[in-house]
Amino acid sequence: MHPWIEHVHLALIPLANEKDxxxxxxxxxxxxxFYGIKSGPRREALKPLFSKKSFPGAVEIPELVDELWSKPQREYQMVAVDMLIKSKTQLPVEVLSSVERWITTKSWWDTVDMLATHVVGSLFNRYPEQTAQYISKWRRSENTWLRRTALLYQLKYKTNTDVEMLSVIILENRSDSEFFIQKAIGWMLREYSKTDANWVVSFIEQHSIEGLAKREGLKWLNRKG
Structure with missing residues (x-):
């Protein structure tokens, strides 16, 4: 076990709660x-290890994330995600292949959504050509989580959203009845409605977006109205 991860382990064990x-x-x-540790106490306990003095260098991050990902307790994967988010502006382009592996291993919304909206989103901004090659592959993948990532990586882009790309990916996936795909379509539309409400309303009407995707997509506008 890497010494840094050993310190993570020693910090988490005392917080274990069987009921939780x-x-x-x-x-x-x-x-x-699970150990049963909520995100607040987990992050508080690991603050010293996430300090500038103790935090691993960007070159070490992928190997450490792999080790954390291999452990059975979900808290370790959440620590890995926090590491990646903290270091996202220093990660090399080569990490994209590892990101694909993390998305498709022990996959669930709690890790995938953070990887999509923080890590992949940041990598696309820094390495658009290389990241676009992965997005192009993911959006047509049989893997639900890769397609969810392709839908969500622009979630925080606001006025920088590539609406043409967003439209294409949504339309490619709109007929998929998978809950996590429909939810992602709606979430992306809802978030972008805060930037361009007219575009979202027009898109939903023009392309007959229905069901969960439509309800989620219009939720913020309906609440605002």
Whole structure:
């Protein structure tokens, strides 16, 4: 075990809570083991390890994330995601292949959405050509989580959103009844409605977006109205 991860382990163990662990495991449909540590206490306990003095260099991050990803307790994957978000502006373009592996390994919305909206979103801004090659592959993938990532990577782009690309990816996926795809379409439309409400309303009407995607897409506008 890498020394930094050993320190993570030693910081988390005292916070383990069996009752919360059982609840968390049930909430994520029994897919993962948990120590039962909520995000606030986890991050507080690891503050010293995330300080400038103790935090690993960007070159080490992918290897450390791989090690954290291999551990059974879900808290380790969440630590890995926090590491990636903290270092997202220093990550090299070569990390894209690893990001694809993390998206498709131990996949669920709690890790995938953070990787999509923070890590992939940042990588696209810094390395648009290389990241676009992955997005092009992901949006047509049979893997739901890769397609969800392709839908969500622009979530925080606001006025920098490539609406033409967003339109194409949504239309490619609109007929997929998978909950996590429809939810992602709606979430992306809802978030972009805060930037360009008219575009979102027009897009939904023009392309007959229905069901969950439409409800989610118009939620902010309906609440605002």
């Amino acid at each position: 662990a059982n609840y968390m495991k049930a909430y994520l449909r029994g897919q993962f083991e």
